[in-house]
Amino acid sequence: MSIRLYVGNLSRDLQRQDFENVFSGYTDDLVSVKLISDKKTGKCRGFGFVTVKTEEKADEIVAQLNGQVLEDLPMKLEKALPRTKAEPEPESRESSSNNNNKRTRSNNRKPSNHNVAATVASASTTAQPDPRWANQLEQLKAMLASQTTAS
Numbered sequence: 001m002s003i004r005l006y007v008g009n010l011s012r013d014l015q016r017q018d019f020e021n022v023f024s025g026y027t028d029d030l031v032s033v034k035l036i037s038d039k040k041t042g043k044c045r046g047f048g049f050v051t052v053k054t055e056e057k058a059d060e061i062v063a064q065l066n067g068q069v070l071e072d073l074p075m076k077l078e079k080a081l082p083r084t085k086a087e088p089e090p091e092s093r094e095s096s097s098n099n100n101n102k103r104t105r106s107n108n109r110k111p112s113n114h115n116v117a118a119t120v121a122s123a124s125t126t127a128q129p130d131p132r133w134a135n136q137l138e139q140l141k142a143m144l145a146s147q148t149t150a151s
Contacts, residue, residue: 001054001055002031002051002052002053002054003051003052003054003055003057003058003079004049004050004051004052004079004080005049005050005051005052005058005061005062005077005078005079005080006047006049006076006077006078006079006080006081007019007047007048007049007050007075007076007077008046008047008075008076008077009046009047009073009074009075009076010035010044010046010047010048010070010071010073010075011044011046011070011071011072011073012043012044012045012046013043013044013071014035014044014070014071015044016035016037018070018071019033019035019044019048020033020035022065022068022070022075023050023061023065026052026057026061029052029053029054029057029061030050030051030052030053031051031052031053032049032050032051033048033049033050033051034048034049034050035048036048036049049080058079061077062077062078062079065077066078
């Protein structure tokens with residue numbers, strides 16, 4: 001079973017060849033080495049991934065290379081978190097003609113205030129306050145209540 005390692009704290013000026021050279025002593029144990037680059041500039045985004053064949057070798061590489069300086073920055077190596085699939089957004093209750101127009105637009109827009117308010121309202125009915133701040137929350141509620149009744 002292959003293990004994916006996250007390699008972070010990399011210089012923005014790091015070249016792919018230099019990144020691959022760091023792992024040249026482990027070529028028999030590697031599946032892939034990938035430096036993540038910005039699509040527009042082509043420069044390093046500050047991190048990359050290395051896939052190792054076994055968990056034992058992954059632990060060995062992390063132990064040996066974590067904190068090693070590469071282009072004046074100490075690298076951060078750790079086992080990567082498993083990928084998670086993005087959850088689909090819930091459909092809004094608008095007419096289908098409005099939804100069709102929205103689908104053709106960019107998905108990178110911020111949600112409208114109407115959707116945010118509905119989300120906040122539904123979340124507030126099910127969410128409980130953080131117990132660490134519950135006392136302060138009650139005090140704030142009492143202060144707010146006294147202000148609204150006084151005016």
